[in-house]
Amino acid sequence: MITRVGDISVVGIFDGIGKEVAREVLKNPEKPDAWECHGELLDPQGNLEFTLGGYLLLAGDRKVLIDTGVGTIRNDKYEGGLFLESLRQQGVEASDITDVLFTHLHFDHVGWATQKGQIVFENATYRVHSADWQYFVESPEAIPGAVRKLEPLIEHLETFDEDRELLPGISSRHLPGHTPGSAIFTISSRSERAVFLGDVVHSIVELTEEGWEAVFDLDPPKAKAVRSNISDELANSGELAAAAHFPQFQLGRIVSSDGLRRWLSN
Numbered sequence: 698m699i700t701r702v703g704d705i706s707v708v709g710i711f712d713g714i715g716k717e718v719a720r721e722v723l724k725n726p727e728k729p730d731a732w733e734c735h736g737e738l739l740d741p742q743g744n745l746e747f748t749l750g751g752y753l754l755l756a757g758d759r760k761v762l763i764d765t766g767v768g769t770i771r772n773d774k775y776e777g778g779l780f781l782e783s784l785r786q787q788g789v790e791a792s793d794i795t796d797v798l799f800t801h802l803h804f805d806h807v808g809w810a811t812q813k814g815q816i817v818f819e820n821a822t823y824r825v826h827s828a829d830w831q832y833f834v835e836s837p838e839a840i841p842g843a844v845r846k847l848e849p850l851i852e853h854l855e856t857f858d859e860d861r862e863l864l865p866g867i868s869s870r871h872l873p874g875h876t877p878g879s880a881i882f883t884i885s886s887r888s889e890r891a892v893f894l895g896d897v898v899h900s901i902v903e904l905t906e907e908g909w910e911a912v913f914d915l916d917p918p919k920a921k922a923v924r925s926n927i928s929d930e931l932a933n934s935g936e937l938a939a940a941a942h943f944p945q946f947q948l949g950r951i952v953s954s955d956g957l958r959r960w961l962s963n
């Protein structure tokens with residue numbers, strides 16, 4: 698499905714699916730039975746399904762990716778592999794991509810950055826917040842797998858460390874918590890806007906209810922505060938938003954009535 702945001706087209710690029718036991722990875726300490734009222738979001742075994750992939754933005758003569766899926770991983774939780782094929786279905790080859798923006802550098806967002814040490818989007822400039830590059834690639838604690846995956850990007854890489862317009866109509870905002878360099882991207886064209894939240898939230902419940910905690914967050918209190926602020930902002934602005942793992946890459950809005958927040962997909 699293509700969403701138009703002014704003159705920019707947005708398409709979800711499917712790579713695969715991840716599965717996690719919902720009550721193990723997303724918890725709401727204030728409500729131990731919190732998942733019981735969200736059965737519609739889970740499979741019969743209580744798993745939460747994560748859509749894996751990225752977003753393609755067609756903006757003027759640029760073809761921009763926000764995140765690059767999980768790659769060719771196949772284990773009992775995560776399975777990817779379809780990213781390039783999904784891109785091709787939109788008439789786009791890897792060599793056509795002009796820019797790759799990473800919301801952060803977790804493995805399920807950088808899968809197709811490189812394959813076997815080779816850069817996949819050879820004509821693209823890759824951009825990420827410097828705090829994530831530092832943490833995932835340069836720090837002594839960096840995980841070797843992440844270093845191997847990301848290090849080949851160095852000559853095609855531009856890190857950013859302030860909130861600014863990175864590309865015409867596409868701006869970054871640093872919201873650390875999930876990872877040190879987590880960033881969200883706002884696209885604006887004519888009078889329309891949409892916000893790409895990455896893993897600031899993983900499931901719709903985190904946007905519509907207070908108090909959720911995700912085991913994937915590296916700084917849980919900070920991530921929780923960021924989530925709460927973004928939820929308030931989106932509820933107040935009525936702006937279009939997308940997260941990395943919502944079902945079918947749906948864009949949507951938070952609507953409020955009677956003190957309750959709901960997610961209305963576009």
Ligand SMILES: [Zn+2]
Pocket residue numbers: 803805806896941942
């Ligand atoms: Zn993720």
